[in-house]
Amino acid sequence: MKQSRLFNYVEEEADSAPSEMIRPKDCCKLCGLCVGRTNLVLPSGDLRSKVVFVGEAPGETEDKLGRPFVGKSGKLLDRLMKDEGLDRSKVMITNTVKCRPPNNRAPTEEEMAACRQFLESELYEKEVIVGLGKSSCRDLLGYEGKMGDIVNKDRSIVVRDREILFIPTYHPAACIYNRDSTDALRATIRRVRDEFL
Ligand code: SF4
Numbered sequence: 001m002k003q004s005r006l007f008n009y010v011e012e013e014a015d016s017a018p019s020e021m022i023r024p025k026d027c028c029k030l031c032g033l034c035v036g037r038t039n040l041v042l043p044s045g046d047l048r049s050k051v052v053f054v055g056e057a058p059g060e061t062e063d064k065l066g067r068p069f070v071g072k073s074g075k076l077l078d079r080l081m082k083d084e085g086l087d088r089s090k091v092m093i094t095n096t097v098k099c100r101p102p103n104n105r106a107p108t109e110e111e112m113a114a115c116r117q118f119l120e121s122e123l124y125e126k127e128v129i130v131g132l133g134k135s136s137c138r139d140l141l142g143y144e145g146k147m148g149d150i151v152n153k154d155r156s157i158v159v160r161d162r163e164i165l166f167i168p169t170y171h172p173a174a175c176i177y178n179r180d181s182t183d184a185l186r187a188t189i190r191r192v193r194d195e196f197l
Contacts, residue, residue: 017047022121024098031114033099033107039066043094043122050127051091051196053077054119056135056171057107063100068093073172080172080186086193094122096139112139123159128196130188133171141166147174151184152191167191 023042028034041058044067053069061071069077081088097107097115107115116139123129129140137143140157143150147170155166169188170181 018125020121020124021047022118024115024118028098031097031099031111033097033101033111036063036102037099038063040098041066041068041095041100042098043092044068045088045092046090047092047122048125049090049092051130051192052123052126052128053091053093053130053132054123054136054140055093055095055132057095057097057104058100059104060100062095068095069172072176076172076176080175080182080189084186084189084193086189086197090197091192092122092126094119096135106135107139120159123164124162126159126164128165128167128192129157130192131166131168133169133174136171137168141168143168152188 021043024030024040026040028040041062043052055069055073058068059071059073062068062074068074078088096112096119098118099115101107101111112135119139131137131140134147137147137150141150141155147168150168152167152169155168156163157166158164167188170178170185172185175182175185
């Protein structure tokens, strides 16, 4: 199936979109998440950055605004990035799926598989992928275990013909009331700041 080019991002981001990047059509019905969608939630930030943070799925605020990580978790991520001197506009931020799952449940295998072609096109030219939380690690690493066993331990994944560094870490939602998870996510952010930006 031929996919549309990335013509419908917000204006300041569309110009910078890599040619590899494809986006779902606004009417995409490749999986059941289309049913409750208000807006597609597409990548934001510097679409050409070497660094991408991949979260789970849009929540209520993201669905309403059509932007990733703008709700409670996004605000915490913003604060941690600001504390650590990492400018959010210098990285790309996206999710495994582009439509909000009902009641903020995790996306299913089938939903992530349906949306993977879009995610892969977003990841293809990156040097480092930061996997935020369980769904991201399940989708991209096939990892089903405890996050605590892999956080900040380097992995790699193959996206089409490219091997790309993958750093698993906690989703900001898991950090809201947890100091240890917050410290681990801060460490990830510091490393990205120091080694890749
Ligand atoms: S989650 Fe992805 S594949 Fe499913 S309907 Fe939305 S854009 Fe299409």
